[in-house]
Amino acid sequence: MTNGLIPAVRLLAQATTAPAAAPAGSPSGKPAWFEFFNSPMAPLFIVIIVIYVLMFTSRRKQERQKKDLLGNIKRGDRVQTVGGILGKVVEADADKVLLKVDESSNTKIWFSRNAIHRVLGEEKSEKSETK
Numbered sequence: 613m614t615n616g617l618i619p620a621v622r623l624l625a626q627a628t629t630a631p632a633a634a635p636a637g638s639p640s641g642k643p644a645w646f647e648f649f650n651s652p653m654a655p656l657f658i659v660i661i662v663i664y665v666l667m668f669t670s671r672r673k674q675e676r677q678k679k680d681l682l683g684n685i686k687r688g689d690r691v692q693t694v695g696g697i698l699g700k701v702v703e704a705d706a707d708k709v710l711l712k713v714d715e716s717s718n719t720k721i722w723f724s725r726n727a728i729h730r731v732l733g734e735e736k737s738e739k740s741e742t743k
Contacts, residue, residue, distance in 0.1 A: 682725045685709060690732040693723055698732070 689701045699711030
């Protein structure tokens with residue numbers, strides 16, 4: 613009975629110490645992600661990643677500039693709203709801006725800071741123009 617058990621143990625030991633075969637997906641034994649970079653799709657994939665990164669970094673830059681612009685609005689600035697209304701800042705609160713849109717009738721309108729599209733410049737006072 614012991615003679616029959618020893619060959620079975622030898623057979624089992626040989627099966628567990630056999631050399632490992634290459635992975636099924638790659639015949640060269642290299643990882644699958646490494647094989648991707650040798651394919652013709654790799655340059656296209658890299659270009660798509662670069663465009664994606666550039667697109668979102670420029671967008672973040674524009675958003676930061678817009679936030680700085682809205683944060684620095686002060687009395688006397690000439691601004692244009694998103695709707696195209698031009699006016700002069702009379703009062704600037706934390707979340708809203710009072711614009712004077714008509715000099716002759718002294719018309720003033722409150723706008724949200726987010727409604728300001730761009731700052732056109734600072735209104736020059738009459739004293740500095742006469743000098």
